[in-house]
Amino acid sequence: MKNTLIRLSFLICLMMGFQWSHSQPDNSTFIKAGKLFDSEKGVLLADQVIKINRNRISEVGTEISIPEGSTIIDLSEHTVLPGLIDAHTHMMTLEDLNLDHPMGDKLLFEGDALRVLRGAKRAKSWLDNGFTTIKDLGDSGAFLDVALKKAINEGTMDGPRMFVSGPIIISEGGQVPGLVYSHRNVIEDEYTIIKNVDEAINAVRKHLTYGADLIKICANNTPNVTSLTIDEMKAIVKMAHRYNVKVTAHATDDRAIWEAVTAGVDGIEHGYQVSDTTLTLMAKKGVVLVPTDISRPLFSKLYDIVDFQWDREKNMQRAKDRYTDRLQRAIKAGVTIVTGSDNYLDLEMPQGEAAKHILIAYHEEGMTSTQILQSSTYLSAKFMGRENELGVIKKGAYADIIAVKGDIENDFDNAMFNMVMVMKDGKIYVDNDKLVEEIFVADNLLRSYEGQYQLNPDMVITVAKNGRILKAGATGQGEYDFYPKDQNVFYSSSVNLQLTFNKNGQDEIESLTLLAGGEESLCPKIKE
Ligand SMILES: [Zn+2]
Incomplete structure (x- = not known):
């Protein structure tokens, strides 16, 4: 009797002091990884478990215990990698190879609204192809890249994490050769054209004020003849x-590369004609190279589209030889290579898919699969100063994780195009193997759970339908979304609460069982 009393008073205390909003979440997801790429060390680890809490990785290892009833994503037959990073994109630009003046077409006939809508669709194609982060380097009008980044961050659009430069800071004429003087205002929004050192300083102020995450400059803009000075x-x-x-x-x-490196830039894009002397300087100063090369399959596609027949193989080989020579000399000099596709040509496939060919291009040019993957993850994140949260699968990093099917060591090209899963920020966007069972609860069933339930003399839980899920709140405390775990079981991803709805003999909902902090409370339904 005494024991029962103590237990009863404990329960009452628990209920009276119940804090709906103070329960700590424990809705971890567990990924079982057959192979896991450690991007920092450049090695494949076997049989790892990744524990994910909301949008971050909370633990990685072989000894992690998985509690009963947890969500498990079974990738034990696959290779798990950090989400890829494309360090050189142009979401707001896609050029038709058969147009004489694609830039003019874009600037005069597209308009901002259509341009961003198209850009949003392209951004999604990067995510679909395993790029969970991209760096957008201009050709995006007057900060349209900032607008798209915001839309993705707030969940309005699905897409990769975007880090954006805003307009390219450049000298007279931008990258639009042949523009006539009287129409020079056409490119005013597309570029930040500077005329001297003071304008250079102001350009940076302007860009950072209006949402740029990084600065992109043009050290040369061939075939336009002039370029920025070293002082600028x-x-x-x-x-x-x-x-x-x-x-x-x-x-x-x-010359342009040497001048930019001398001026103190952090990265060089393209670097096609770089000399060994300049590469040595880059290595010494820790300046990375982003080689934006073209794969053989994309060269063939490009030649088909423009109907280029003359000496195709010889032309392609010449280009590939130049790329390879430059890339291998850079690696030999100790320059860090960072993956960047620079894909802005319409190659009649989703742009993100074309972008992924950069991995094949590097492979053709002699980089190993490990080197390519490091350049596409950890090294790219390090270049951004974000190697603790992006491009890595380790405690504290964002849950940006992809999985591929096949042998990435011996059949790299095919494996990288055989995507099983893409997760960004803890949310799955691509699930080609039906890894996670989606639970749909019918509208009428959701509606039958609506009503008020008595938790204790002072507290009532109010449940309402909210689209495909439920919303529930307790008297005087916060309201949370509850997602279906089963047809009658709902959980919150922000607080550690679970609701189970119970039926009576007449198939009506008579109560709910609240599970909070391991304790169950039966709450009778008091109002429909
Ligand atoms: Zn570019």
Whole structure:
């Protein structure tokens, strides 16, 4: 009797002091990884378990115990990798290869609204192809990249994490050769054209104010003849670094690359004609190279589209030889390689799929699968100063995780295009193997759970339908979304609460069982 009394009073205390909103969440998801790519060390680990709490990784290892009833994503037959990072994209640009003036077409006839809508669809194609993060480097109008980034971050659109540069900071004429003087205002929004050091400084201020995460400059803009001076580039770098923002430079010929590196930029995009001397300087200063090369399958596709027949194989080989020579010399010099597709041509396939060919291009040019994957994950994140949360599968990092089917060591190209799963921020966007069973509860059943339930003399739980899920709140406390775990069981992903609805003999809902902190409370239904 005494024991029962103590137990009863304990229960009453528990109920009176019940804090709906203070329960700690424990809705962890567990991934069983047959092979897991450790991007920091560049090795494949066997039989790992990844524990994910909401949008972050909370544990990785072989000794993690999985509690009964947990959500398990079984990838034990597959290879699990950090989400890929494409460090050079142009979401707002897709050029028709058969147009004489694709830039003019875009600037005069597309318009911002249509341009962003198209960009949003392209962004999704990157995510579908396993890129959970991209760096968008201009050609995106007046900060349209910032708008798309916001839409993705707030959940309005599905897409990769975006880090954006805003307009490219550049000298007279931008990257639009042949533009006539009287129409120069057409490119005013597309580029930030600077005329001197003061304007260079102001350009950085403008970009950071309106939402840029990084600065992109053009150290040369061939075939336009003029370019930024070293002093202008130095001023840009100094101003950006003052705010801990990185600067990366489009630079193709050796002089432009050398000048940009001398001015202190953090990265070189393309770098086609870089000399060994400049590569040595890059290695010494820790400047990365983003080689935006084209794979053989994409060359063939491109030649088909423009109906280019003359000496195709010889032309392709010449280009590949140049790419390979430059890439291998850079690696030999000790320059960090970071993956960037620079895909802005309409190759009659989803743009994100074309972008993924950059992995094949590097493979063709002699990089190993491990080197390519490190350049596409950890090294790219490190270049952004975010190697603790992006491009890695370790405690504290964002749950940006992909899985591929096949042998990434011996059949890299095919495996990387055989995507099983794409998870970004803890949410699954691609599930080609039906790894997670989706539970749909019919509208009339959801409606039957609506009503008020008595938790204790002072507290009532109110349940309402909210689209495909339920919303529930307790008297004087917060309201939360509850997702179906089963036809009559719902859980919250933000607090550790679970609701189970119980029927009477007449098939009517008579009560709910609240599970909070391991304790069950039966709450009779008091009102429909
Ligand atoms: Zn580019």
